[in-house]
Every structure is written in structure tokens, then in C-alpha cells.
Amino acid sequence: MNIYDIAREAGVSISTVSRVLNNKGNVTAATRARVERVLARSNYTPSAIARGMAGKPLRTIAVLTVDIRVPHYARTAYTIEREFSRRGYEVSLCNTGGERAEAIRYLRAVTEKHADGIVLVGSIFNQLGSDPQAAPFLREAPVVLANGRIDLPNSYSVLVDDRHGAALAVEHLMARGCRDLFCVRDVATESAEAKCEGFVRALEHAGISDGQDRILDTGQSIAGGEEAVKALLASGRRVDGIVCGEDITASGVVRALRAAGLRVPQDVAVTGYNDSEYARVCDPALTSVDNKPELVAMLCVQLLESLIEKTGPFSSVTIQPELVVRDSA
Amino acid sequence: MNIYDIAREAGVSISTVSRVLNNKGNVTAATRARVERVLARSNYTPSAIARGMAGKPLRTIAVLTVDIRVPHYARTAYTIEREFSRRGYEVSLCNTGGERAEAIRYLRAVTEKHADGIVLVGSIFNQLGSDPQAAPFLREAPVVLANGRIDLPNSYSVLVDDRHGAALAVEHLMARGCRDLFCVRDVATESAEAKCEGFVRALEHAGISDGQDRILDTGQSIAGGEEAVKALLASGRRVDGIVCGEDITASGVVRALRAAGLRVPQDVAVTGYNDSEYARVCDPALTSVDNKPELVAMLCVQLLESLIEKTGPFSSVTIQPELVVRDSA
């Protein structure tokens, strides 16, 4: 059932049906009524493909994320989807797992389908801007990168000041009287680097200069947190505070500390990052840095929408995280 | 840059370019080489829209979920996306939040865009099959419903036997010596009903007939779990085992029990459901029912793909969950 069928049944031309459907141009009330009656009793669904063919935008947004199962990305993607949906867009999603090839494959696919805009969620995607295979696709539609910088003509960023976030955690621990702090780096991203930098700087600010030696590397998981603590305790170094790069890792840190007979926060205070549900499930509930994924997502959507509609001026923005104090520190 | 530009530069017709691009029909090596050279030095991207217009499938799958932020749905959606991506499809996502209007709006949009198939993730979507507004769209493309039944021509289900899952939890608790069991129902879905039914049946099987009176209603959250326990303890009824409908609720149950001075699992054993990361973060780690979202997703993808390619025969399937024993029971 297409527009020709409707036109034939209503005894008008397809352009008239189109005018009725899109509510534009002049149509007499009588003609409009006749078309609408036919429309009502048919189950006609206009083809967005054909509409796209005729030059109208398809109103779809491509969202690239590392892994939607990570709560932080889920929250970001959720808000992006909801907000674009509210604005009449549909969102298409890809979990690249950080695989460059996967990102390129997907970017090609959405370019072929004429996506109206692209949102990259995760600092890892900043690489794509300088990737000769990926960059051409990123020029075909406006791009917004959540949590990372990208240098391309029609691309902007919404950044979170993770350096500041880590510094907030350090300051809080110090205010509690902690002096022997460590920082757990559980992933190799720009964002993790920023946290470490914030940690080191905050220590320097307090007159402690060996911050760089107080960074523990491990994996982003409960087991990762546990291992980091085991290694730390085995080293015999004194510790009374640990800043973690992720709540899930922090929960492993807490678990290992308790297993070693240490009390949290009395003996060792621990902070998480992302203020996820894990922070509330963990016992004791984690003090965590809220980096506001919903706010970031909202800003991404607003920015991308104005980019699509070319209602500038545009600019990248940076937001500040906040510390949420609970029981672990 | 379109196929006409390529054809002109290569000095051939567009049909020849099309043949080269799609690797079909006969083209001499010389002609093919000439076209490919032009192709290589251009940044031509074929239009999937135009290809769709010409009758080819666009290879997009629509996925409806309640809320991607719920880990169980995130795991399901993730696997669906990855598997379809691997098969050359793109997935579009909508979080309906259980809103009928939102589902309908989205179904209309994807129908207009000629989605090749639809996956409904969550038992709540079984309503759509009998919804006069939604059903027409569900007839336009094959549909697979994860975790619920739907009665429509081209629709099939992948079910999890949640009755059995709850029964597994009951049996485990009884084997530990628990006798005064309760079940926490934290949401009003078909799936939650099945769990309660499994709970009641399993009790009956053990000679306990008042299972129906042992169901506690609350919200699906940490607070929900806490409230259920507070109400239960206030009632003065004896309890030594609690079966929960979700890990997150179970974590609240554990927290409230401990706050009341009860030991888990020694005084009261607790089981969760979904075997999510929450079960591992919780202290003590939750014994939980694994309802295998990845397996369900894989089966959905396989089923939907064969539906799309009409390589039958098709049939709905039911899978059995398994109990994962940890420290809480």
C-alpha cells in the first residue's frame, strides 16, 4: 500500500495526497476530507526510505559506545536515546568494544544510511579523528564526543573534568586525616590518565611529591581491585586511603581490605568513581565521584541537535563532577 | 559523489559500476579494473537509502527494551547487537520504559524505515500482540519476543522457565535446612508471576501449603528490599530464607537483615535472581539464579535471522535457568 493507491482511491493525484499528509500547500477542505477518509480506513504507512530518497532527513542518530553493559555507558546511552526519541529521532547503537575495525565498519554502515548525526560515547573514540579510515565518515555528519577531544570540522566535545574529580576524592580523604594515599588506575584511557593526573596534582598541592609512585595498575573489575590491594599490602607500604577509577574496582578493593582484616573506612578509606548503583550495593556504601552521565548526555544531545539544524554558535563544553559522600570514606 | 560520477569518470555505464560494486554479473577484468581504480581514488559511499528504494533490504533490526540501564536488559541488548552486527545488520534501540505509547511510536518509525526484524526484550511486551494500535506494525516484519509469549502470525518467543528458577532457589534453601521461607515480588510482570508460582509450587511440593501468604510485595531496588525486610521483621513472623526476584532487591534485603543484627546466611539465607554483577558486589556475595540473558539473546538472533531469511521451520524455545551458589545461601 503506497501513496499511489491512496491517490487512486481518493480520486486525486499523489501530490495532493502528499500535501495532505504533510499539511502543507493549499488543499480545499473537501479534497482534504476525501483523502483523509481514505487514509483512515487504509493501513497505509508512508515509506521513510522513499522520503529519504526525495531528500528529506531520515532522522536517525548513530551512537557508538564501548560496551553498553558498563553502567556508566548504559546511563549515557539511555539518556541520549530518550532525549533524541523525544525530539523525533531514532537511535542506532553499536558496541565497538574499543575495536577500531568495528567502529569503522559501523561508521560506514550509518554513513551509507545517511545518519543525521553521530555521538561517540567514551574517551577512547578520540583516536578516530585522526584515523584515515574513520575520519572521512566523521565528516559526513556532525559529531559529538562525550568525554574526549576530537579535532574535526564538524565535531565538538562534552567533557568531564576528571582531573578535578580525582582531586575532589583526594581532598576529601585528606580532610578525613588520611595521609598515605594510593590511586588505582584500572584502564588505559585518556579519562583514566586525567584521574591519575588529578590525584598526583592534588597530592603535590598537599606537599606530597611521590604521587607518581602511588599509582597501582590493575584491571577494571572486582578481581582487579582485589589484586591491587593484595599487591599493595604485600609490598608492606603504609596505606590509609585509596582512590579508585571505577566503583566496581573499588568494591573489589573494599572486599580485599576487609578480607585482610582492615576496616573500611576506619583503617583504610576508599573512594569509587562514577557513582553507579555498585556504590550503593557495596557494603559499606561507596563514597564516589559523580561524573553526571545524564547531564553529559543531555548536553551532547542539545549540541548535536543544534549542529544538525545549524542553529549555532556551537562550542565544546566541560562539566565539573561532584563528590558523593557515603560510608567508605 | 554518486554512482553516476563514478560511471562518468570510469567511462562506463552505471549498471556496470553497480555490477562491479556488487560483484555480480559478468564484467571483463579490464573494465572491472578501470572502475575499481576510480572507486579507490574517490571517496564514494553508496547510498543504502537508494539501494533500499530499489528493493533491497536495509538490514536493520529494531530492538525494544524497557530500560537499557537495567543490567539484565543491557546484557541481552548487548548480545543481540553484537550478534546482528556480526551478521551484517545494524540495530536500532528504544527504551520504552514500559510505556505503550512509546512502543507504538517507535514501531511506527521503524516500520516506516522498513526494519527487517523486531526483537522485544521483556515479558511486558506480550501486551503489544493484542494491542490494536501496535499489532499492525508487528505484522510488517518478523518478531521475536525474549521472555514472553506473543500470538501473532510471524512472531515467536524465547522463554526462560522462571517457575523453575524460583523452584531451584527454594530447593537450595530447603536443602540448607531453611523452613520459613518468603518470596519477594518486586515488579508486576508475567515473569515475576512465574517466579512466585514456582515458589508456591516448590513449597507445596515440600508439604507447605501457605506459600501464597509468604509473598512480599515491594519495589525493585535496594530500598525496596530493605522495606520488605523491615515489614517482615515487624510482623514478628519467623523467617530463615528469602527468595528475591532480582539481585538488586536481594542486596537491599541483605543490608536490612544485617542492620537488624541478623547474619546472612546463618540466620537468614537469601537468594537473588539474574546473576548480575550486583550479586558479586554484594557482601556476602549472592547466591543467584542465572537466567542466561546471553543465551536468550543468541537464540533470539538465530530465530529472527532464520525468520528474515525464511529458512524454517521455526519454533519458540524455552530455556532452563541454573542456580549459582555463592555466600548468601
Next chain:
DNA sequence: CCGGACGCTGAAAGCGCTTTTTTCAAGCAT
């Protein structure tokens, strides 16, 4: 040496819309 088959390529139609252009008729002023 000619007819038919076959391989390669181009021409053209068609997919379902939007939009521009054209047609037509009615209404009005001169």
C-alpha cells in the same frame, strides 16, 4: 561462410516519495 549462441555492456524502467512546474478554471476588473 553464415547463423546462432554467448559474453559484455549500455539503455531504460522502476522503487515511493517531495517539489517544482504547468494547467486549468473561476473570479474580477477593465
Next chain:
DNA sequence: ATGCTTGAAAAAAGCGCTTTCAGCGTCCGG
């Protein structure tokens, strides 16, 4: 009564592909 204007609706073009069909040259067998 003629010419103009105006508004409604039809006609037609165009979007970028795929695919069918037709044309044309070549090769082979009779």
C-alpha cells in the same frame, strides 16, 4: 466580452540505486 490574476490540483522531474532487456561484437560449429 477580453484579459489578468489567483488558487487548486495535476503533471512531471528527480533522488541514486538495481535489474531487466536489448544490442552488439565474437566465436564456434555446420
